[in-house]
Amino acid sequence: MSAQPAPANLPPVEPETPADAGQVTALVDSAFGPGRHAKTAERLRETSSPACGLVVRHDGRVIGSVRLWRIRVGETRALFLGPIAVDATERRAGLGAALVEASLECAAREGVAGVLLVGDLPFFGRFGFLELSGAAMPGPVDPRRLLWRPISVEAPAGAVIGLRD
Numbered sequence: 001m002s003a004q005p006a007p008a009n010l011p012p013v014e015p016e017t018p019a020d021a022g023q024v025t026a027l028v029d030s031a032f033g034p035g036r037h038a039k040t041a042e043r044l045r046e047t048s049s050p051a052c053g054l055v056v057r058h059d060g061r062v063i064g065s066v067r068l069w070r071i072r073v074g075e076t077r078a079l080f081l082g083p084i085a086v087d088a089t090e091r092r093a094g095l096g097a098a099l100v101e102a103s104l105e106c107a108a109r110e111g112v113a114g115v116l117l118v119g120d121l122p123f124f125g126r127f128g129f130l131e132l133s134g135a136a137m138p139g140p141v142d143p144r145r146l147l148w149r150p151i152s153v154e155a156p157a158g159a160v161i162g163l164r165d
């Protein structure tokens with residue numbers, strides 16, 4: 001995997017609208033399978049308000065999506081990233097990277113201390129995500145998959161709690 005910038009001819013990352021919701025759900029279900037609702041990440045999202053929803057569209061179809069949620073880790077305000085998904089026929093073109101970069105811009109705008117997610121370090125490491133120990137998710141998580149992208153706080157600790165507006 002390279003650290004090259006996304007090609008310039010990719011379709012843009014845009015804000016999700018209410019009309020996208022059905023297609024986003026279908027995309028995420030097809031990427032992760034219906035069992036995703038049982039995951040600890042889903043439980044955290046259920047108690048959080050969305051901060052950003054971002055999509056990539058092509059010919060009126062949603063081919064990429066990411067959502068970010070308001071949380072705190074101990075007393076540190078952060079965003080929780082996920083789910084992120086790209087249509088299986090559109091992968092390896094840089095859309096995933098473009099969605100992560102746009103997510104980090106959302107977090108910077110929100111003024112939070114960093115971004116938390118549950119995911120694969122081999123994919124997210126290139127965006128500055130690192131394993132985070134010392135944060136307690138509201139359910140079981142493989143500790144090697146709990147990742148933090150610092151913005152202003154290197155490694156927060158404590159319970160991970162969803163925040164409502």
Ligand SMILES: CC(C)(COP(=O)(O)OP(=O)(O)OC[C@H]1O[C@@H](n2cnc3c(N)ncnc32)[C@H](O)[C@@H]1OP(=O)(O)O)[C@@H](O)C(=O)NCCC(=O)NCCS
Pocket residue numbers: 001002031032084085086087090091092093094095096097098118119120122123
């Ligand atoms: C992860 C995902 C969003 C990446 O989207 P994408 O548009 O293919 O991403 P990019 O084109 O920017 O990057 C593709 C690169 O990431 C690599 N990659 C993708 N998923 C990876 C993973 N889980 N672990 C390690 N590398 C991964 C690809 O092999 C590819 O490498 P290459 O550049 O050497 O060919 C997409 O594969 C997806 O929707 N997967 C299913 C849902 C999922 O797993 N979400 C993330 C949870 S970890």
